[in-house]
Amino acid sequence: MIDIRHLDVRFGRKKALRRLGLRIADRGHVIGLFGQNGAGKSTLLRSICGVINRFDGTIAARPPAVAYLPDATFLYPWLTVSACIELGAALWDDFDPDVARMVFDELGLAHDLRVRQASKGMSEQIHLGLVLARRCRLYVLDEPLAAVDPFTRDRLIEMIRRRRSPGSTVVISTHLVAGLESLFDEAVVVHNGTVVLHQDTVGLAHGELENCVKAVIAADALAH
């Protein structure tokens, strides 16, 4: 379990997170992280992954390795898909090249495709494929569905679903709420740098999660 308490992160004078508290249990859940632009979602994910290390507060029991998909792809443009797999194997000791090949085959990405030739959505798929090919206790995906077409999105969602296992928790930051109720087991809503809602979503009907997220954000905005 990751136990985050009183987390404060500042960028200059701006406070990105304010005394944020969150517990992520090892239940093999897929957790949706929702909030408006600038709410602090990416900062929270980066803190969880250890990318941000200068903060006040505590993040306890963070797993030693977290499979993190950042909100931008950092792959080198000259690499082919198969070279990306080789690089993944060199970069992460928990990386499974066979899983990566399977993921890329499933997504229809040719192994000789170069990153520079790929569209934005395809680059993100390559990066996501590399992340999903790791064997970790925690997957943190920052906007993995933002730039992909609806068909590919469905395939990616299916892959993420398959990643769900008792030993692996997946945290996904996304603006896409509608229609994804069945993907998430828990919802976390961040507003103004703090968690304003954390609840189970199992059993929510179509559209209920989106309405719930909107209502919580509106209520918090009114309260402040």
Added chain:
Amino acid sequence: MLWRTEFRKHLPLFGVAYVVTVATGIAVIVRPGVLAFEVFQALGGMLCWSATVIYSASVVFRYLALGADPLLHLGTISRWRIALMKVAALGALLFFQHLIAVAMLLRTLLDAAGEDRGPVMTYLVVAKALSILTFLAAVGALSTASKVVRGRAGPTTAFALALLAVVVAQGILLWQTGAAGTRDFFIGVGGDFFTVNLYANILPITLTGPEAGFLPPVAWLSASLNLGAAVVFAVLWVAVAKGRRHDFLPL
């Protein structure tokens, strides 16, 4: 794969530097005595060397202080191991550039060195290798230390000023310990018989004068000072790296 990727990243600039060094060198070999070619070789070599040195410093600084090359920061391999890999790759590329330059000047150097060919060539290789090592150790230590300053402009300014101060301080130290009062000098590389090339960190300093010869004791002294400085900066780098919590991606 990590090494291959690392070398591939730097190939565009170093490739150009290698081509320029070889092309200008061959022009001088094929048409000896043509002043224009000799000027091109000297200027080309100086510009290429300056460019690759500044580039190497910026690569290490941007990786360590500004979080550039984010993919490598997200690996399970230690960031410091990757930093060492970067330093080693850049060091190898710089050293290879020096070897190419020496190869292009080989005939001139061998003729000038006369019977001292062995020691002279050894000095040219070893002294430059130590100079590159010292430079990259200083860059690593200062980059890591400058990370205590937040933002981009602050660490960049602090790093650049500190590196300049280090090179100047090493130059003064070299002058005071071995070179003062004996000869004139200029900053840069000279190829005449009556010159000797010394290195204050990465900065080449050329002593001139009829008594200079090729290998006076001060030459090996400059190499020894660089070796000592390299050890100091390496220790400093480890100490600074252990001291603080850092953020590692551009935020």
